[in-house]
Amino acid sequence: MVTSEDKKIGRKQILTPNSVKKWAIESNIEVIEFNESKDIFEKISKLNINLGVVCYFGYLISKQVIEKFDKGILNIHPSLLPDYRGAAPLEWAILNGETTTGVTLIKINEKFDKGEIVAQEKTNLDYTKSKKDIYENLFKTGTTLLNDNLDLYINGKSKLTQQSNSNKLAPKLTKQDGYIDLLNTGKDLLEKKILALNPWPTTYTTLQNIADYYKLKPLKKPNLTVQIVATEQHLTPQVRLKLLKPEGKDIMNWEEFKNGYLRN
Numbered sequence: 001m002v003t004s005e006d007k008k009i010g011r012k013q014i015l016t017p018n019s020v021k022k023w024a025i026e027s028n029i030e031v032i033e034f035n036e037s038k039d040i041f042e043k044i045s046k047l048n049i050n051l052g053v054v055c056y057f058g059y060l061i062s063k064q065v066i067e068k069f070d071k072g073i074l075n076i077h078p079s080l081l082p083d084y085r086g087a088a089p090l091e092w093a094i095l096n097g098e099t100t101t102g103v104t105l106i107k108i109n110e111k112f113d114k115g116e117i118v119a120q121e122k123t124n125l126d127y128t129k130s131k132k133d134i135y136e137n138l139f140k141t142g143t144t145l146l147n148d149n150l151d152l153y154i155n156g157k158s159k160l161t162q163q164s165n166s167n168k169l170a171p172k173l174t175k176q177d178g179y180i181d182l183l184n185t186g187k188d189l190l191e192k193k194i195l196a197l198n199p200w201p202t203t204y205t206t207l208q209n210i211a212d213y214y215k216l217k218p219l220k221k222p223n224l225t226v227q228i229v230a231t232e233q234h235l236t237p238q239v240r241l242k243l244l245k246p247e248g249k250d251i252m253n254w255e256e257f258k259n260g261y262l263r264n
Contacts, residue, residue: 001020002032003021050070051154052066053073063109071153075108076105077089077106078090078138079101080102081113081117085112088170092168098125099124101124105120117160117161119145119149173197173201178204180193181205182212194231204226205225206226210241210262216263216264226244226245226246226247229242
């Protein structure tokens, strides 16, 4: 199994393996650690494997590596390809207000998310769930899709379909994508951004922007970064902030934030 190297987590920056690596170690499965600066081809070349399966990997796999697998490599991709090719498929589907999404099983090639389609499954996009829960449900669907099509694929009986072009892409998100200008962002878009961009790259604004929106004055430095964690559902056009996280502080509710950071 190939997965990313351990990452530093938390305030103490402790090197921590991801959940997939933990499961592999507990299951006595050999782990090959990967990062962008390492060439895994030499390690892969020593293994006698007929088929590869990729899930939530996020890196382009070279043709040299793909060709080491007699049956190629299958990828479980959480979108209805060719729509939302790229590193953030669910996030962009939410931002664009899609009502449906799904999972596509493809035979990968050397181009990012452009391999032949083996099978697809469509699902509704439930905006009442967290992004984590939506992703988990999509990959559960993907697991079933893989199991249902694996024998056909291995025996050469799958009908592979070339992908068409699409103008719905899913490029990698950056910290800047999470910035919110409350004065110029409608409630509907704000709620979509909060769902799509948390926990990464987060949705945030400045203390001054919040003060201007509510016609109040900041008690702290105006350029203080404030993460918008959640809003309240209500009928008025104005956004009602529910949970916020000022830079360097814990998450607090609106009343706590207002009392500590704003004045009339």
